[in-house]
Amino acid sequence: MSESIISQMIYENRRRLKLSQKELGDMVGVSNRAVSKWEKSLSHPSTDICLKLAEIFKISLDTLMNGELEPERRWLNKSGMESLRELYRMGRGPSSSHSMAPERAAILFREANPSADSFKVILYGSLAKMGKGHRCDYVLNRAFRGHKFELVFDRDTKNIPHPNTMDCFAYKNGKEIDRERILSVGGGKFLVDGHRTKPKSYYPLTTFTEIAAYCRRNKLRLWQYVEMCEGKEIFEYLKEVWDCMKESVESGLKSTGTLPGGLDVQKKAYFLYNRPSKNETAETRENRLVCAYAFAVSEQNASSETVVTAPTCGSAGVLPAVLYYQKEQRGYSDDDIIKALAVAGLVGNIIKTNASISGAECGCQAEIGSACSMAASSLCELAKMSLEQIEYAAEIAMEHHLGLTCDPVKSLVQIPCIERNAVAAMRAINATSLAGFLSGTRKISFDLVVKTMYETGRDMHKNYRETGEGGLARLY
Numbered sequence: 001m002s003e004s005i006i007s008q009m010i011y012e013n014r015r016r017l018k019l020s021q022k023e024l025g026d027m028v029g030v031s032n033r034a035v036s037k038w039e040k041s042l043s044h045p046s047t048d049i050c051l052k053l054a055e056i057f058k059i060s061l062d063t064l065m066n067g068e069l070e071p072e073r074r075w076l077n078k079s080g081m082e083s084l085r086e087l088y089r090m091g092r093g094p095s096s097s098h099s100m101a102p103e104r105a106a107i108l109f110r111e112a113n114p115s116a117d118s119f120k121v122i123l124y125g126s127l128a129k130m131g132k133g134h135r136c137d138y139v140l141n142r143a144f145r146g147h148k149f150e151l152v153f154d155r156d157t158k159n160i161p162h163p164n165t166m167d168c169f170a171y172k173n174g175k176e177i178d179r180e181r182i183l184s185v186g187g188g189k190f191l192v193d194g195h196r197t198k199p200k201s202y203y204p205l206t207t208f209t210e211i212a213a214y215c216r217r218n219k220l221r222l223w224q225y226v227e228m229c230e231g232k233e234i235f236e237y238l239k240e241v242w243d244c245m246k247e248s249v250e251s252g253l254k255s256t257g258t259l260p261g262g263l264d265v266q267k268k269a270y271f272l273y274n275r276p277s278k279n280e281t282a283e284t285r286e287n288r289l290v291c292a293y294a295f296a297v298s299e300q301n302a303s304s305e306t307v308v309t310a311p312t313c314g315s316a317g318v319l320p321a322v323l324y325y326q327k328e329q330r331g332y333s334d335d336d337i338i339k340a341l342a343v344a345g346l347v348g349n350i351i352k353t354n355a356s357i358s359g360a361e362c363g364c365q366a367e368i369g370s371a372c373s374m375a376a377s378s379l380c381e382l383a384k385m386s387l388e389q390i391e392y393a394a395e396i397a398m399e400h401h402l403g404l405t406c407d408p409v410k411s412l413v414q415i416p417c418i419e420r421n422a423v424a425a426m427r428a429i430n431a432t433s434l435a436g437f438l439s440g441t442r443k444i445s446f447d448l449v450v451k452t453m454y455e456t457g458r459d460m461h462k463n464y465r466e467t468g469e470g471g472l473a474r475l476y
């Protein structure tokens with residue numbers, strides 16, 4: 001039994017059942033101070049009391065002892081990889097870390113404090129600097145609608161545990177009754193600071209090299225490795241993901257007008273799709289359509305419509321663009337596409353686990369570079385290319401995004417983000433071709449380029465890591 005896990009389990013489940021420490025203490029025959037000590041890991045309950053707690057929480061004793069928290073409450077697991085469900089999330093844009101995760105965290109916090117009459121949220125780091133353009137203010141005001149609510153943008157505090165940090169406070173009659181520090185760690189995932197527990201690991205192997213070696217030994221394709229680790233049910237989830245991606249492409253292609261936010265950016269997917277150039281070659285047509293699909297999803301995202309994080313909202317257009325094109329023009333079935341999504345998810349998961357998919361942590365290379373690697377690997381899977389070729393394509397796709405900065409104009413996920421999705425989709429196609437032509441000549445491994453991306457991101461000046469203080473964001 002880990003004391004830190006059981007303390008978190010008691011805290012989380014008590015909060016879930018909306019019990020005070022005194023109420024829980026009364027139920028198991030101890031004082032509120034004893035409960036407080038358990039929750040702070042200063043002591044732990046006896047086995048008899050653990051049995052009573054498990055009964056009250058309606059969870060197994062094993063779960064109480066070893067932890068099995070809701071996904072949002074898990075810390076990143078560096079000793080294994082989480083489910084693809086944690087990577088592909090469906091929700092409203094425009095930013096997985098600045099709107100999707102803060103909104104969910106705020107709603108959970110509000111629901112955990114039904115007696116509160118007012119709330120306050122303080123945003124720090126990138127959340128404070130980009131919060132307005134990325135619609136963090138909009139989603140938080142919506143989450144606390146009907147309550148007195150104060151939102152503070154603290155752009156100065158430097159000593160924060162993650163570039164996307166926010167503090168939530170609940171008050172009753174002017175007195176603070178609860179507070180929580182939330183870290184929005186990328187891709188729509190958030191963590192509660194101070195509540196570390198081991199996340200559930202579905203994938204024991206965490207590098208491409210290890211996974212490829214396992215698959216070679218056992219004659220598995222990567223999608224079969226995903227099935228082996230997660231069970232067949234993951235394909236049902238991936239079907240939902242694919243349906244959501246198709247819906248965002250198709251809705252985006254029909255949508256016209258300007259994007260919200262004040263930059264007056266015109267939506268372009270409709271025109272790209274419907275206006276072929278004169279004497280269009282097959283190659284130009286492919287470029288135009290793939291770009292139209294990428295614009296469609298990215299414009300839906302910028303309009304706060306529903307998209308799939310692949311791996312983030314800002315980079316959500318790349319993967320659906322290449323897959324939609326393959327389905328429409330080459331006739332791949334939904335089943336083929338879902339297997340390709342599994343492979344892309346595995347590649348994204350390796351990046352998320354060993355580096356980062358967060359623009360605030362590592363710049364746009366972590367978002368668009370990762371999306372490009374995922375898209376390239378999915379195309380290789382559709383073409384039944386070898387493991388070596390899949391690795392090569394994913395590596396090329398990331399390598400040529402190294403150093404890519406995050407500098408969105410007016411903090412909106414529009415310029416350069418939308419075009420960048422289209423360019424990355426085309427680059428994924430090129431990376432796949434190159435991996436096929438040059439198969440067997442690769443010098444750089446995918447794992448090495450992922451590590452390089454992370455180190456490059458950590459060395460990148462903060463102005464280029466989703467703060468809106470450098471590049472196009474400053475000069476426009």
Ligand code: SF4
Binds near residue numbers: 314359407420
């Ligand atoms: S520049 Fe890249 S990382 Fe930054 S918001 Fe746009 S898509 Fe995301």
